Amino acid sequence: MIKLHQQGEIVQKLCDNCSLKILCMPVGLYQQELEDLNAIVRQSKRIRKGECLFRHGEPFTSMYAVRTGFFKTTIASLDGRDQVTGFFMSGEILGLEGICQGVHHCDATALEDSEVCELPFESLEEAGTRFPSLQAHFYKLMSQEIMRDQCQMLMLGNMRAEERLALFLINLSLRLSKRGFAANDFILRMSREAIGSFLGLKLETVSRTLSRFSQEGWIQVEHRHIKILRPEALQSLTHYDQYKTVLNMEC
Amino acid sequence: MIKLHQQGEIVQKLCDNCSLKILCMPVGLYQQELEDLNAIVRQSKRIRKGECLFRHGEPFTSMYAVRTGFFKTTIASLDGRDQVTGFFMSGEILGLEGICQGVHHCDATALEDSEVCELPFESLEEAGTRFPSLQAHFYKLMSQEIMRDQCQMLMLGNMRAEERLALFLINLSLRLSKRGFAANDFILRMSREAIGSFLGLKLETVSRTLSRFSQEGWIQVEHRHIKILRPEALQSLTHYDQYKTVLNMEC
DNA sequence: CGCAACCTTGATTCTGATCAATAAAGGTGG
């Protein structure tokens, strides 16, 4: 009983120490395994606002778990048309696209001062062979990213500007509340342009649509400070029910 | 030397027997490993044109490698707005999105009479722990799917109808030629509507754009029979160079 | 303080969606 307690404390300590909770906690690792994992994870790295964690073309060696802060990932076009492929907050994993060719295919930029834990891919791969539950969890993470991207495709291919933006706000709200932040009162970390790129819209359209939501009394906008006044209104704009699974899936 | 030869023959036999070449060949498995893998892969399953290999909501137990034929995957909307998330031809893997929640999130429909090999996920997972090279290859497959989806996002978010369709034709052409088919003379397996859904366009727009390409003398269209007359013209429409990596990546 | 980045709002344009009519192809059953 005492032993179990000790074990519990070790879990506690490791996970308090790193927001990788999301990566390792659901796996049900035992003490020895956790210590192993702890040895794999390189201590956290600070990235200043505006700096890049990695850039496209750089060799892929590690993935990164966001500890604190906020990132965007972008695919660069030669002609300047960038596409934001995702926003990442604490506990989310960056860099999965690099595995297949050993090279990063996007840029990961910090949108505020941030900290990440580096997860060297080779070590994780090796640990996966020893701890099947870790391996299984890793598969799930990758599959989740596939699902997320495919839902984004659905949005980009089928939805109108209002629906896209409503879904974006709902998604952000859910992810923030899962992390203990207010669900209906938050600061956007990204510019209108970045939102637009992510949603396949121009920044003017994002601005106008936010204004419209505001006029309807559904939200309150003060620059990047957003208050959601009538979440149900936003939900009814989208076909929220059918995306619930996907939106809630985010850890 | 004789032993090596025998080994070679076994590899040959197994891989002739199954278009999983793509899954197992690049891994460099040894004889014993290959035999193990062979035991995992369930013999092929026939799917008639129009039938589903799996549907969204069904429990996920296996992935599938296309042996012969052609599939599309769609995410269903409650209101009928489906989104085609991909087209799959021989050697490509279906079902990766199901891992994260143990449930399929899309429908996989055969666009012609097809055969697939079933890959039970649990067995693959288990085999992965024994054969690191298999595991590594599996990670690559998933990462590749992530990259593919993200490039699709770039396309849906940033490109105009002409660019999307040109890129679509180039991509199809490349994948067909990799399989030994003619690169510039092929039959579309999917309807205009399915192409449109995949590209975020309406079927009328697909039809009109194909007509325009045809009028320009770049392609020749006879119903679903496409001849590409001037591939360079299509390439110059897109920013082909920057997508080369992605497009060639397809196995 | 001054400049640069970011945001809002208006006017106009344009791409692609929608509506509609017709035609061609493919499948079914007699």
Add this chain to the structure above:
DNA sequence: CCACCTTTATTGATCAGAATCAAGGTTGCG
């Protein structure tokens, strides 16, 4: 094998949503 019906594709006319162009305002950083 043909007639019939359904599905699929083409093409035209019109419309709408978002892009583009443009001007002015705000914020925040050096």
